[in-house]
Amino acid sequence: xxxxxxxDKFKGSLTxxxxxxxxxxxxxxxxxxxxxxxxxxxxxxxxxxxxxxxAGFMPVTVTVTGPLGDSVxxxxxxxxxxxVIELASAAGLRCLAGPGPTxxxxxxxxxxxxxxxxxxxxxxxxxxxVLGIGGSxxxxxxxxxxxxxxxxxxxxxxxxxxxxxGRLGELTEVGLGGLDRRIRDVRVLVASDVDNPLLGPQGxxxxxxxxxGAGPEQVRVLEQGLARWAELTTGATGKDVAMAPGAxxxxxxxxxxxxxxxxTLVPGASLVLDLIGxxxxxxxxxxxxxGEGSLDRQTLRGKAPLGVARAASRRAVPVVAVAGQVRLTxxxxxxxxxxxxxxLADSEPDLAASMARAPGLLEAAGARIASGLA
Numbered sequence: 001x002x003x004x005x006x007x008d009k010f011k012g013s014l015t016x017x018x019x020x021x022x023x024x025x026x027x028x029x030x031x032x033x034x035x036x037x038x039x040x041x042x043x044x045x046x047x048x049x050x051x052x053x054x055a056g057f058m059p060v061t062v063t064v065t066g067p068l069g070d071s072v073x074x075x076x077x078x079x080x081x082x083x084v085i086e087l088a089s090a091a092g093l094r095c096l097a098g099p100g101p102t103x104x105x106x107x108x109x110x111x112x113x114x115x116x117x118x119x120x121x122x123x124x125x126x127x128x129x130v131l132g133i134g135g136s137x138x139x140x141x142x143x144x145x146x147x148x149x150x151x152x153x154x155x156x157x158x159x160x161x162x163x164x165x166g167r168l169g170e171l172t173e174v175g176l177g178g179l180d181r182r183i184r185d186v187r188v189l190v191a192s193d194v195d196n197p198l199l200g201p202q203g204x205x206x207x208x209x210x211x212x213g214a215g216p217e218q219v220r221v222l223e224q225g226l227a228r229w230a231e232l233t234t235g236a237t238g239k240d241v242a243m244a245p246g247a248x249x250x251x252x253x254x255x256x257x258x259x260x261x262x263x264t265l266v267p268g269a270s271l272v273l274d275l276i277g278x279x280x281x282x283x284x285x286x287x288x289x290x291g292e293g294s295l296d297r298q299t300l301r302g303k304a305p306l307g308v309a310r311a312a313s314r315r316a317v318p319v320v321a322v323a324g325q326v327r328l329t330x331x332x333x334x335x336x337x338x339x340x341x342x343x344l345a346d347s348e349p350d351l352a353a354s355m356a357r358a359p360g361l362l363e364a365a366g367a368r369i370a371s372g373l374a
Contacts, residue, residue, distance in 0.1 A: 001033075001034055001035070001286040001287065001373060002034075002035040002036075002037065002284045002285045002286055003027055003034050003035070003036050003037070003285065003286065003287045003288070003289060003370075004037045004039055004281050004282060004285045004287070004288045004289070004312075004317075005020045005023045005024050005027070005036060005037065005038050005039065005288075005289045005290075005366075006020070006039040006040070006041045006278070006281070006288060006289070006290050006308050007019040007020055007023065007040065007041065007289070007290050007291040007292060007305070007322070008040075008041050008042055008043065008047065008290075008291070008292040008303065008304035008305060009042070009046065009047045009292065009293070010291075010292060010293040010323075010324060010355075010358055010362075011046075011292075011293045012293070012355060013293065013324070013355040013356075013358040014358050014359065014362070015040070015047060015050060016040035016041060016042060016047050016050065016051060016054075017038070017040045017050060017054055018359065019040070019291065019358075019362055020038040020039070020040045021038060022358070022359045022360075022362035022363045022366065023289055023291075023322065023362050023363070023365065023366040024036045024038050024366065025363045025366065026362065026363035026364060026365060026366025026367035026368075026369075026370065027289070027366040027367065027369065027370040028370075029363070029366075029367050029370075030366070030367035030368075030370035030371045031370040031371070031373065034370060034373075037281055037285075038054075039054075039055070039276065039278060039281045040054045041269070041272060041273065041276070041278070041290070041304045041307070041308060042132070042268075042269075042272050042304055043134070043191070043193065043268040043269040043272060043302065043303050043304040043307065044132040044133070044134055044191025044192060044193070044268025044269070044271060044272060045086075045088065045132060045133075045134025045135050045268065046086065046088050046092070046094070046134060046135050048084060048086050048130075048132040048134075048191065048268075048272055049075055049076055049077050049084055049085070049086050049089065049132075051272055051275075051276055052077035052079075052084040052272075052275055052276060053075075053077050054276070055275065055276035055277060056079060057077030057078060057079040057082075057084060058077065058078045058079060059075050059076075059077060060075065060076050060077070060078050060120070060121075060124065061073055061074070061075050062074055062075075062076070062116070062117060062120045064090045064112075064113035064114075064116040064117055064120075065090075065110075065112045065113045065116060065148075066090065066091070066095045066113055067090075067091045067092070067095050067096065067105070067108075067109035067110055067111075067113070067137040067138055068095075068096070068105060068108055068109060068110075069110075069163070070097075072089075072090060072095050072113065074086075074089035074090045074113065074117055075089060076089075076117055076120070076121060078121065078124055078126065081125060081126060081127040081128060082126065082127070082128040082129075082130060082275070083118075083121035083124070083126040083128070083129050083130065084130045084132070084275065085114070085117045085118060085121065085129065085130065085131050085132065086132045086134075086135075087111065087114040087131060087132065087133045087134075087135070087136055087145075087250055087253060088132070088133075088134060088135030088136065089117070090111075090113030090114045090116065090117055091109065091110065091111045091112070091113050091114045091136055091137055091138050091144070092135040092136060092137055093135055093136070093137045093212070094135065095137060096109075096137055100213075101137060101211075101212045101213030102213045103213055103214065103215055103217075103218050104213075105137065105212070105213050106139065106165075106166075106209060106212045106213040106214035106218045106222070107164055107165060107166025107167075107214075107218055107221060107222070108163070108164040108166060109137045109138035109139070109140065109164055109165070109212070109251075110138055110140050110143070110144035110163040110164050111136065111138050111140055111142055111143070111144035111145040111250075111251070111253055111256075112144035112145070112147055112148045112163060113144075113148070114131070114144070114145050114148075114253070115144060115145040115146060115147060115148025115149050116148045118131070118145070118148070118149060119148060119149060119180065122180065122182045122183075122186065126186065127185070127186055127187065128186065128187045128188075128189065129186055129187070129188045129189070129261075130189045130191060130271065130275060131188065131189070131190050131191065131257065131263070132191040132268065132272075133190060133191065133192055133249055133250035133253050133254065133257075134191075134192075134250070134268070136212075136250035136251050136253060137212055137251075138164070138165065138212070138250075138251045138253075139165040139204055139205055139208065139209050139212060139214065139222045139226070139251035139252060140163075140164055140165040140168065140251060140252065141165065141168060141198065141204070141225075141226050141229045141230070141251070141252030141253070141255050141256055142250075142251075142252055142253035142254070142255055142256020142257060142260075143162070143165075143168060143229055143256060144163060144164075145253060145256050145257070146179070146256050146260045146261070147161075147162075147163075149179060149180045149183065149260075149261075150178035150179040150180050151174065151175065151176060151178065151179050151260060152173075152174070152175035152177070152178055153171055153173075153174055153175075154171065154172050154173040154174075154175070155167065155170040155171055155172055156170065156172055165205075165221075165222045165225050165226065165251065165252075166218070166221055166222065166225065167225065168222075168225030168226060168228055168229045169221065169224045169225040169228050171225075171228050171229060171232055173232065174232040174233060174235070174236040175236070176236055176237070176260075179260065183260075183261055183262070184262075187264075188257060188261045188262060188263040188264070189263065189264055189266050189271060190246075190249070190253075190254060190257045190263045190264070190265045190266065191266060191267075191268035191271045191272065192246050192249040192250070192254055192265050192266075192267075192268060193267055193268050193269070193301060193302040193303075194246055194248065194249040194250075194254070195245040195246055196208075196245075196246070196247075196248035196249065197242060197243040197244065197245070197247050197248050198226055198230055198241075198242040198243070198244075198247040198248045198252050198254075198255045199223065199226055199227055199230065199242050199243065199248075200243075202248070203223070203226070203248045204222075204226060204247075204248035204249075204251050204252040204255075205219050205222035205223040205226055206219060206223065207248065208248070208251060209222050209251075212251065226242075226252055227242075229252075230242040230255070233255075233256075233259050233260075237259050237260065239258070239259045241255060241258045241259050242255060244258060245265075246258075246265040249265070267302055267307075268302065268304075269302055269303060269304045269306065269307030269308075270307050272304070272307075273304075273307050273308070273311055278308070278311055279311065279315075282311065282312060282315050282317055285312075285315075285317050286317065286318075287317065287318055287319075287320065287369075287373070288308060288309075288312040288317055288318070288319045288320070289319075289320050289321075289322065289366070289369060290304070290305040290308040290309065290319060290320075290321055290322075291305060291321050291322035291323050291362075292304065292305050292323055293323065293324045293325075294323055294324055294325045294327065295321055295323035295325070295326045295327065295328055295333075295341060295343075296325070296327035296328060297327070297328070299328070299336070300328070300332065300336055305321055305323075305338075306336055306337075309321075309336055309337035309338055310337055312337070313337040318339045319337055319338050319339060320338065320339060320340045320341070320342070320369055321333070321338045321340070321341040321342070322341070322342045322343075322344070322362060322365045322366075322369075323341065323342075323343055323344070324343070324344045324345060324351075324354055324355070324358070325343055325344075325345050326341045326342075326343040326345075328341070342365045342368065342369070344358065344361040344362070344365065347361055347364065347365075348361060
């Protein structure tokens with residue numbers, strides 16, 4: 001039997017590739033006769049580039065400007081004119097040093113480095129840009145992203161360059177004259193499962209700002225700044241997309257991608273599965289094993305294991321899930337396409353211990369699954 005092992009990362013514990021290796025080791029230990037294919041997956045957030053590289057994309061390392069102005073080293077994937085970029089690698093919460101997001105960083109963080117990654121990919125001849133925007137530290141409406149590609153943001157004579165959502169309210173003018181002309185000939189796909197608009201009670205500042213350190217006062221400042229940014233953007237581009245579904249994704253990066261880059265927003269998991277050739281990996285498979293840190297209601301909103309289950313179900317291949325914790329009912333699991341689910345918490349209830357022992361626990365789960373195969 002051919003078994004496809006296709007987990008996402010176990011956040012805070014293992015990368016998707018490490019999880020796949022542990023599960024595969026257990027499967028082979030219990031059943032040496034199995035043909036096991038390791039296909040790490042992602043959903044457009046952290047781990048998307050790693051999944052692309054595991055599928056054969058060439059890793060390219062670039063030094064860019066981090067969310068608060070320091071230099072960070074970021075990696076994107078490149079193959080056959082397609083560049084796979086993670087916003088989080090240049091402007092993500094993981095780039096914040098010290099205590100993580102704060103009230104100050106919520107106003108100051110910028111997506112400028114993500115735009116530098118796009119420019120670097122264009123320099124290498126990219127004709128398709130796949131931009132995963134999960135894990136952002138910024139609520140700058142994607143202003144930094146397009147600044148790095150040549151859009152000018154003016155804030156009055158003698159003012160310092162505008163960076164971060166906290167200064168968007170100072171904007172007086174937006175100029176498109178310097179926007180990289182290569183963008184016109186490039187297809188931009190944004191991997192996002194968020195349908196929030198840019199503004200309002202369901203918008204980028206109100207919903208996601210607190211996750212990035214913003215208190216009520218910072219949320220108010222960010223909302224006002226985003227409204228000003230949207231107003232000037234409409235005047236400059238002729239596009240009014242502030243209330244478009246997904247415009248509020250990644251602190252409004254979806255908005256800038258729509259308005260300035262002509263992007264298409266695509267569900268993250270299905271986009272990544274297409275990129276890595278998951279359909280081809282299913283050829284001849286008798287079982288798929290997927291998983292992530294927690295199998296819960298968020299999984300059902302479009303996380304990678306759900307995408308895996310749906311793809312396998314279309315080919316009538318049964319799917320087993322392994323997760324640190326399983327919070328879905330049997331009916332919910334069955335409805336999502338999982339024929340069974342194993343929780344590491346059943347073997348190790350202590351969360352910290354479970355995370356520390358994750359490789360061994362996943363290997364044991366793989367062996368248990370293999371032992372049950374006919």
